[in-house]
Amino acid sequence: MQDGPNIALIASLVGDPARANMLTALMTGAALTASELALEAGVTLPTASSHLAKLMDGGLLSVASEGRHRYYALSGPQVAAMLEAIMGVAASVGPKRVRPGPREATMREARVCYDHLAGEHAVKMMDGFVERGVIVRDGRTVTLGPLGASYFAMRGIDTANLGTSRRPVCRDCLDWSVRRSHLAGALGAAILDRILAEKWARREKDSRVVAFSPKGRTAFERTFLA
Structure with a gap:
């Protein structure tokens, strides 16, 4: 054995x-x-x-x-990350299911992954964080960068409080639809909480879809992508 x-x-x-x-x-x-x-x-x-x-x-x-x-x-989030990764492999090499119609596009654009944002918007956000030094990437390990605390404080997220839990502040999560990483961990969850609290987007009933309003998408992009 x-x-x-x-x-x-x-x-x-x-x-x-x-x-x-x-x-x-x-x-x-x-x-x-x-x-x-x-x-x-x-x-x-x-x-x-x-x-x-x-x-x-x-x-x-x-x-x-x-x-x-x-x-x-x-x-826990570790189980969710495992499932998201398996979905990515299944989408890449496995047999394809019958597509459920228009909802598929919205699932790829933005959805919840356990308690954080996933999909195209989330991957773009993660890329921007890394490019600006807000998040530092070392392989699959991601950490808060030197500029991270002040960046998120200006956006109403206190990363010091996030670090008091046993859960990591930042964690890499492989996105099944984009096949690249989005942000998980306590910080990823806090960002989704902010998006929903500001009513930039809403959770669709009985679905993982996160639907942004036109104004909400603009506010989200101005806050986390600009």
Whole structure:
């Protein structure tokens, strides 16, 4: 037996079609009940419960009880990053699914990736951060640059407070649709929070799509891309 992480176990958990659909549904960052996840997976509730137990045992999900209901969520941003990367590989080399129509373009433009912005806008934003020295990239490792704290403070984001959590301030996340990196971590989440708080964009119901209004897109670009 080889030493190191058990890749085969994680791959088997993600590789089942029903479980893959459940995990994808949770990429919105929302917590869902077993019944809701059964609908996403196209299976009966008892079958969904069996799948959820396996995902829980594998450490991919967390669960919280609220009254009579149990709500399942991804166990953390590391799991979301793994799923986003797998989606990128699947989009690149795997068989193509039937496209869902006009929503596909909006998914590629801007969507939520667990709790941060992904898609074309997010990749452009990350590129700009690196070009201006706000974010420093060393391979797949990204850190806050010398100009970062003041840059984000001017935009209403206190990076010092972000650094008090156990979560990294900055993390690279491979974007499945653009096949390049966008910004995750506590800072990525704070930027999405700012976008939504300013009402530059809204989350579409039952979707990962982040829809910018024309004025909101202009404000976003002026704030984070200029």
